[in-house]
Amino acid sequence: MTDASRSRTNIAALLTILALSAATMVWLFWHFPLITSVATVAVLAVLGVCARLARLSDTDMTDLSQGKQGV
16 A cells, blocks of 8 residues: 555545544434533533643743743
């Protein structure tokens, strides 16, 4: 298998997984709209908190590496 065909295979696999995930989400929303909506909002909120924590810890590490002392 050449590098180009391996890359195309990986892209096709990624698109297949994304399509299956989207179909699953639509099916869940069709059958359980309230629970799916609540779960989606909860997951997005958790991801938002994780992103903020990652930025915060990255900023703290940058300050420490430059020799600044935190309180």
